[in-house]
Amino acid sequence: MVHAPDALQARLGFAFTRPELLEQALTHRSYSVANNERLEFLGDGVLNCVVGALLYERFPELREGQLSRLRANLVNQQPLYEIATELDVGRHLRLGEGELKSGGAGRPSILADAMESILGAAFLDAGFDAARAIVLHLFASRLAEIDPATHGKDAKTLLQEWLQSRKHGLPQYELLGTSGQAHAQTFRVACRIGALGLATEGAGASRKAAEQAAAQAAYQRLARP
Amino acid sequence: MVHAPDALQARLGFAFTRPELLEQALTHRSYSVANNERLEFLGDGVLNCVVGALLYERFPELREGQLSRLRANLVNQQPLYEIATELDVGRHLRLGEGELKSGGAGRPSILADAMESILGAAFLDAGFDAARAIVLHLFASRLAEIDPATHGKDAKTLLQEWLQSRKHGLPQYELLGTSGQAHAQTFRVACRIGALGLATEGAGASRKAAEQAAAQAAYQRLARP
Incomplete structure (x- = not known):
């Protein structure tokens, strides 16, 4: 072995x-x-x-x-x-x-x-x-x-609220690619915030999960520097 | 205290x-x-x-x-x-x-x-x-x-199969009473097997759960003496 x-x-x-x-x-x-x-x-x-x-x-x-x-x-x-x-x-x-x-x-x-x-x-x-x-x-x-005050909210919502409270535009999510077979794909997504020149990436088992991961990465960079 | x-x-x-x-x-x-x-x-x-x-x-x-x-x-x-x-x-x-x-x-x-x-x-x-x-x-x-061979089956099914394989009649379930308020009652049920002169009781949060408990008690007395 x-x-x-x-x-x-x-x-x-x-x-x-x-x-x-x-x-x-x-x-x-x-x-x-x-x-x-x-x-x-x-x-x-x-x-x-x-x-x-x-x-x-x-x-x-x-x-x-x-x-x-x-x-x-x-x-x-x-x-x-x-x-x-x-x-x-x-x-x-x-x-x-x-x-x-x-x-x-x-x-x-x-x-x-x-x-x-x-x-x-x-x-x-x-x-x-x-x-x-x-x-x-x-x-x-x-x-x-963990922030018990916000943890009920998902990352995309937190990011959007943070940007809106500062009068910034909404983030853009873009599918970068997928890998694996149809029934078990991995998705990679980019989250871009043009006004701030920020782009992050996330991966997950669904497009939605990948978007959340990308939003999470952006939110951490912005709200918890 | x-x-x-x-x-x-x-x-x-x-x-x-x-x-x-x-x-x-x-x-x-x-x-x-x-x-x-x-x-x-x-x-x-x-x-x-x-x-x-x-x-x-x-x-x-x-x-x-x-x-x-x-x-x-x-x-x-x-x-x-x-x-x-x-x-x-x-x-x-x-x-x-x-x-x-x-x-x-x-x-x-x-x-x-x-x-x-x-x-x-x-x-x-x-x-x-x-x-x-x-x-x-x-x-x-x-x-x-625990009997892994049968544990997928519920007690009422096991009891019925045991009785049928021995040509006995089906068990009778009877609601003995309920206690507690409407939204949170406790049910008591009797399981009677006339041919064998056996009666057991069970209690649970629903009539079905109480029947299962009564059947379980009967099955244990019969099949695992």
Whole structure:
């Protein structure tokens, strides 16, 4: 068996005692029957629990419904896909030939599932506190950025409100391209704000998700300098 | 503050270091703003994670989708309500006067929420492994009874198939009564199998849930003696 990639373990901030668990977490069902689908089930529960506990601690003033909304925003496919991209998980995935050729290593659903699987593998390898430490490490910037006052609103809305309050024109979204097969495409979108000479990009499993990611990048540059 | 009930702690198999957390878990929103809603949010995540991990370990041959179905059956309102009833949680609840008068202490949703809150409180008090031990203790019989071959089927279907395969007549379900106000009733139903002289009872938040509980009790008596 190929050994689990050291670079990835370094970026996770966690060294596996049983690197074969990380290998399995990186194995898509198109590659082997010993794939990451069960680990993804496990990791999904671990991620929900850890993020829930972190939000509970961090926001003692928020009610249950607000905590649920914040959690849903953090554990869905898009942030997991973005984190996987930051960690360069795609390079380490084991995919069947068809998936490999159709760009599976960059597909949001495959990458998000692999992130959950990695958490499941860490939980098996070293227990709940180890998985918690990884989540804390990977989600640190996203947790720090949470603004309970605005987090119910999506990034496109926040960006538009910010621009309108300053009498700037609306942003333009442009589809830059898609990759992957029809049923599982990845979209890349640009967000341009002409008056400010700003352009950002975002990617996602739908055009809408990619627009949100691009708007998020623009909003962060403008509103949180 | 009244001290957290020792009898309940004994039945949970867990002694709280900070009994005020258990008090809060038993406090309904109708009683105080310092209620159990945030603990319920926390406990829901803990319960999902623990049950997921227990199923993952116990059924190494099951796929992700089957594990998800088994988990959904274990962590929904009905089993939590039944466990809360076994533990006599209702007697320890702190409810506002209106809820108390309308039978809130026996209402499935309030009791199920309190069970999740208790798990959240235990997690805060002593960490993940302590919460895991409580879940293992409370769900022991339900985990032992899981039959992956049949668990997709509901109890009424299983009971009917068991009776038909032995040429017995169908069971009769009878509504014994309801309690609580219109929007939040608890139903009690009897399941009678005339040919076998067997009658069981079940309760739930709907007539259907109560019938399922009664059928489950009958099926256990017949098929798993």
